[in-house]
Amino acid sequence: MHYTLHLTNRCNLACRYCYVKKGQSDMTAEMARRVVDMAAETGGHHGIVFFGGEPLLCWEQIEETVAYAEEIQRTGKCYFHFKITTNGLLLDESFLSYACRHDIFIALSHDGLGNDTERINPDGTGNRDKLEEIAKRLLSCKPYAPVMMTVTPGTLPRYADSVRYLYGLGFRYIICTMDYSAAWRESDLVILKRQYRKLATFYREMTLREEKFYLSPFEVKISTHIRSHNLRAERCELGKKQISVAPDGKIYPCVQLVGDPMFCIGDIWLGIDEEAREALYLLNEREKEGCERCAIRSRCNHYCACLNKSATGDITKVSPFLCAHERILVPIADGVAERLYRGRNALFIQKQYNDMFPLISLAEDKTVR
Numbered sequence: 001m002h003y004t005l006h007l008t009n010r011c012n013l014a015c016r017y018c019y020v021k022k023g024q025s026d027m028t029a030e031m032a033r034r035v036v037d038m039a040a041e042t043g044g045h046h047g048i049v050f051f052g053g054e055p056l057l058c059w060e061q062i063e064e065t066v067a068y069a070e071e072i073q074r075t076g077k078c079y080f081h082f083k084i085t086t087n088g089l090l091l092d093e094s095f096l097s098y099a100c101r102h103d104i105f106i107a108l109s110h111d112g113l114g115n116d117t118e119r120i121n122p123d124g125t126g127n128r129d130k131l132e133e134i135a136k137r138l139l140s141c142k143p144y145a146p147v148m149m150t151v152t153p154g155t156l157p158r159y160a161d162s163v164r165y166l167y168g169l170g171f172r173y174i175i176c177t178m179d180y181s182a183a184w185r186e187s188d189l190v191i192l193k194r195q196y197r198k199l200a201t202f203y204r205e206m207t208l209r210e211e212k213f214y215l216s217p218f219e220v221k222i223s224t225h226i227r228s229h230n231l232r233a234e235r236c237e238l239g240k241k242q243i244s245v246a247p248d249g250k251i252y253p254c255v256q257l258v259g260d261p262m263f264c265i266g267d268i269w270l271g272i273d274e275e276a277r278e279a280l281y282l283l284n285e286r287e288k289e290g291c292e293r294c295a296i297r298s299r300c301n302h303y304c305a306c307l308n309k310s311a312t313g314d315i316t317k318v319s320p321f322l323c324a325h326e327r328i329l330v331p332i333a334d335g336v337a338e339r340l341y342r343g344r345n346a347l348f349i350q351k352q353y354n355d356m357f358p359l360i361s362l363a364e365d366k367t368v369r
């Protein structure tokens, strides 16, 4: 189970697409410890994810939570892995060396060439130059740290160039997501198709080099074809495999649902309200209108409550843009996969057909320090 701790709803940035209901609330260290206790009650392996707002504004709570979880871990009752998602501006040497000592996985949010127009400072200025230094620092201690990029209608024309830019900075795990809450137009779809074609060429080039490289839109869609028998295993199942805890201690099934009372499924003192969680899960399981007979239904993100909520305001309604996006991406991803498969590219075959590849890859990443 993954426990995402929204340590604060404060942030040092003012991204144009931010969905966080900003305020001055921070989770106390005591509350964070309570979440660790909740995880420990069930034993086994758990992920503790530090999230925000900007979680590095709450470094003390991070240190206290990690120390507390490590203490429990020493009893052998329960095992934790830690992750932080940060905008990077507070990522200094001191936090990086702390993160290395405690094996904290760091994911950086960065919109590539679009960073200066979308992920802006509160005074409206950009921060891309500053982030270049920070990215170098991060990659020198964690060479396989992932970078997470959001694509908006404004940054779409430079989508492929932004991926190349992030690759040029040294990132090898590039996770891309669309801003589904934006007002996408019909004309954007032509640009989207062109950008995915460019990215397919890039994906192929990088794979042919047999260099370790992960570009999420392609990896995910190719995987939905190859692992079609096991797709459910990769879903979050709305509150069953991960929960988000707000700064006030309320529990929600996912990050983008935090703060909306309709999606609250408990709190850290009374625990998860199983009835509420099950009701939401079942609501989301209902067939989405228009998807019943779709040929790529099993490969489409239409089941994601978070994406639907941000796009249409309703977890059960899929947006026309999401539908169009999937219909554009799937054939382009399949085309590049077929070429790589026919060419018997060793990296591609390992990555897509060896179920042990993620574990082998993780072990390799840990040795490159």
Ligand code: SF4
Pocket: 011, 012, 013, 014, 015, 017, 018, 019, 020, 052, 053, 054, 087, 109, 119
């Ligand atoms: S860094 Fe995250 S929390 Fe901060 S403004 Fe941007 S999207 Fe919102």
Ligand code: SF4
Pocket: 288, 290, 291, 294, 295, 296, 297, 298, 300, 301, 302, 318, 322, 323, 324, 326, 327
């Ligand atoms: S591509 Fe469109 S119709 Fe098909 S499953 Fe996805 S959202 Fe539904």
